[in-house]
Amino acid sequence: TGKFMIELSDGDLKDLVKDQVNILKVVAKQHNMTLELTIDKNVPNVKIDIDKIRQVIQNFIDNAIYYSMPNSKIKISSDFEGKQVVFSVKETGIGVPADEQPQLFSRFFRAGNARRRRPDGTGIGLYLAKKVVSLHEGEIIFHSQENKGSTFGFMLPVK
Numbered sequence: 652t653g654k655f656m657i658e659l660s661d662g663d664l665k666d667l668v669k670d671q672v673n674i675l676k677v678v679a680k681q682h683n684m685t686l687e688l689t690i691d692k693n694v695p696n697v698k699i700d701i702d703k704i705r706q707v708i709q710n711f712i713d714n715a716i717y718y719s720m721p722n723s724k725i726k727i728s729s730d731f732e733g734k735q736v737v738f739s740v741k742e743t744g745i746g747v748p749a750d751e752q753p754q755l756f757s758r759f760f761r762a763g764n765a766r767r768r769r770p771d772g773t774g775i776g777l778y779l780a781k782k783v784v785s786l787h788e789g790e791i792i793f794h795s796q797e798n799k800g801s802t803f804g805f806m807l808p809v810k
Contacts, residue, residue, distance in 0.1 A: 662699040683721040719744035739804030
């Protein structure tokens, strides 16, 4: 329905990211990929809805696995920059065509090359990720080049 509540609590983004990477390493290995994790030890705890941010992290990593080529490395990082925590997932997969990028975070939208690669997707994951990040007063990170890969992530303010 697009309606949900954010329940903030003190969250350790470092542990949240580590946990999701450990869970998804198995899936990556099944696709002959590796997950490379870099975490800045200075990342502070932040007020987040832990379950919803976990879903966003999982969605970004899961998408990277499904839209990358076998034998590739997916780089995942969590940093502290200025007054923000920054999480990102960078892969060298199929990328998003430039003419479809403006619609990418729209509800039910899926890029043509993504539909061909993974026909079972719903087009709701990125839409919800953006909504969750926005409700945390954060910003989505997105850069992509077709056939060269994408970076997805978010920046959240530290208050």
